[in-house]
């Protein structure tokens with residue numbers, strides 16, 4: 088079956104007891120057992136629940152992986168993967184990670200003896216230098232937040248494999264509709280399902296997908312032991328969102344291409360960052376390893392903090408808010424929002440300056456979105 092069909096049917100057969108076409112919300116903490124000698128498929132909802140199971144199966148199938156695990160947030164999914172490491176292990180991580188992932192590595196995992204090197208993942212010969220004897224994991228995001236830089240996933244996979252390190256890709260920004268890192272050689276996929284997968288800005292959730300049996304067994308054990316599982320209703324909402332992932336992503340992308348091109352020609356915009364633009368530094372690589380360009384568009388405005396503040400506050404349809412990936416358009420000011428946890432020095436190294444704004448382009452009418460940007464820039 089193809090993507091659109093899998094999104095609606097994978098793991099989502101009619102309910103065996105009632106015939107319900109939609110997977111029911113099995114809002115229960117525990118399951119009745121008929122006999123002490125033989126327990127049923129489900130015992131207790133931290134360990135497993137049919138609604139969560141449907142979600143895990145669906146996400147795994149969309150990523151082309153064998154196993155899926157759902158978590159209470161993308162950050163809990165990140166912890167679920169990092170838990171595979173032991174003190175003394177070394178991680179090679181991308182230079183510009185999601186702020187919360189960086190915070191976990193720096194402020195939690197370094198403290199328990201996990202070593203981390205932030206490597207240049209855009210230049211493979213530089214990237215290779217970051218490896219050590221004890222390197223057990225490689226962690227990247229592609230495209231990155233907020234400047235949409237792209238790493239060559241297949242090449243990184245080769246290097247990781249030659250060092251027997253698990254290769255993790257946070258695929259939140261593109262969703263499996265536009266990128267399937269497992270097919271490019273990654274071992275583990277992490278998602279904040281809060282973003283495109285659930286897609287309606289109404290839940291916090293996370294997921295992990297892998298075909299590596301050993302890693303799956305260990306993460307499944309920790310998912311139950313640590314217990315950072317999503318609530319049943321959130322699983323059901325995520326599953327409902329997932330069904331329309333393909334149609335949403337197409338609209339998100341069409342609007343983004345339209346707005347990125349328009350912004351590029353606007354006199355008050357200095358530079359637009361969007362991998363779908365032929366002028367983007369990684370446009371060719373994006374075309375090769377992705378099936379679409381996503382819907383995050385960042386831009387340097389003409390001016391500094393004052394101009395950026397006016398722009399963000401003048402917007403009427405784009406709402407000033409953290410997060411991305413929902414049907415509604417949002418604007419984010421990375422210096423004070425998504426990347427506030429970084430030092431100013433680290434921000435500047437990444438190109439996160441006072442005139443940078445990040446748009447999460449929604450699926451409203453593209454002319455309305457353009458008019459909103461135009462009035463905010465003109466005022």
Ligand SMILES: *Cc1c(COP(=O)(O)O)cnc(C)c1O
Pocket residue numbers: 160161162163185187188228232257259260278279280281282291292293
């Ligand atoms: C939002 C996000 C996360 C964290 O997910 P939460 O659901 O907020 O915990 C991780 N990675 C990326 C790329 C994200 O955008």
